[in-house]
Amino acid sequence: MSELLNSMRIDDSMVIRHLNAVNDQDALDKMANLLLSKGIVKESYVSAVKEREIVYSTGLACEDMGVAIPHTDAKYVNVQAICVGILDEPVQFSHMGTPEVKVDVKIIFMLAIKEPHKQMEFLQALMDIFVQKGKLNLLLETKDEKEVVSILKEYFEDVNI
Numbered sequence: 001m002s003e004l005l006n007s008m009r010i011d012d013s014m015v016i017r018h019l020n021a022v023n024d025q026d027a028l029d030k031m032a033n034l035l036l037s038k039g040i041v042k043e044s045y046v047s048a049v050k051e052r053e054i055v056y057s058t059g060l061a062c063e064d065m066g067v068a069i070p071h072t073d074a075k076y077v078n079v080q081a082i083c084v085g086i087l088d089e090p091v092q093f094s095h096m097g098t099p100e101v102k103v104d105v106k107i108i109f110m111l112a113i114k115e116p117h118k119q120m121e122f123l124q125a126l127m128d129i130f131v132q133k134g135k136l137n138l139l140l141e142t143k144d145e146k147e148v149v150s151i152l153k154e155y156f157e158d159v160n161i
Contacts, residue, residue: 007118009081010152012145013038019085024059024093024105025050028070031085031110040083041112045076049110059093059103064136066103068093069126071111071119080118083110084148086140107139129155 014034021027032046049072058069090104109126113119129135135155142148 007080007115008122009040009079010084010149012149014040014081014083015145015148016083016085017142017145017148019087019108020089021087021091024053024068024091027085027087027091027105027108028053028110031070031083031108035081035083035110035112040077040079040081042076042078045072045112048072048076053093057094057096057099059095059105060130061095061103062130062136063133065107065140066090066093066105067130067136068103068105068108069111069123070108071113074114074116077112077114079112080114081112082152083112084108084139084152085110086142086148107136125156 016031016034019027019030021030028050029046032049035041036043036046049070052072053070060067085108087106090106092102093105095101095103111122113122138151139148142151
């Protein structure tokens with residue numbers, strides 16, 4: 001397993017397969033509070049990730065579907081981890097770099113990055129996954145949280161992070 005993936009906590013307790021949210025802020029709140037309940041992030045992470053999303057949007061229109069990769073500063077993180085939310089119904093996020101454009105997001109990859117120098121490497125690995133046709137759809141077809149984690153670990157191995 002790659003060094004970066006070894007440094008990221010990812011397990012089935014941090015996957016929400018049927019995330020119901022009324023909007024992007026609601027989805028972020030639910031996911032950030034899950035990370036908080038596990039001691040992954042500090043209490044301040046919840047508001048920080050929501051505020052950062054307003055200023056620096058993270059929605060991306062990929063070939064298969066819209067995704068978002070919310071994250072915030074390392075000072076709010078206790079343990080490096082990734083939380084995955086698969087929405088029952090898409091919610092709109094502003095597009096990364098073009099906030100006036102809205103993206104219907106189906107999967108959220110919330111990052112808790114403790115080592116800032118690894119943030120770009122991990123974001124690039126996610127982007128490599130996003131551009132491969134069909135990869136994201138497989139996550140929607142999973143039967144349980146363990147399968148989501150297994151598929152993601154395979155993907156990360158494939159992109160050699």
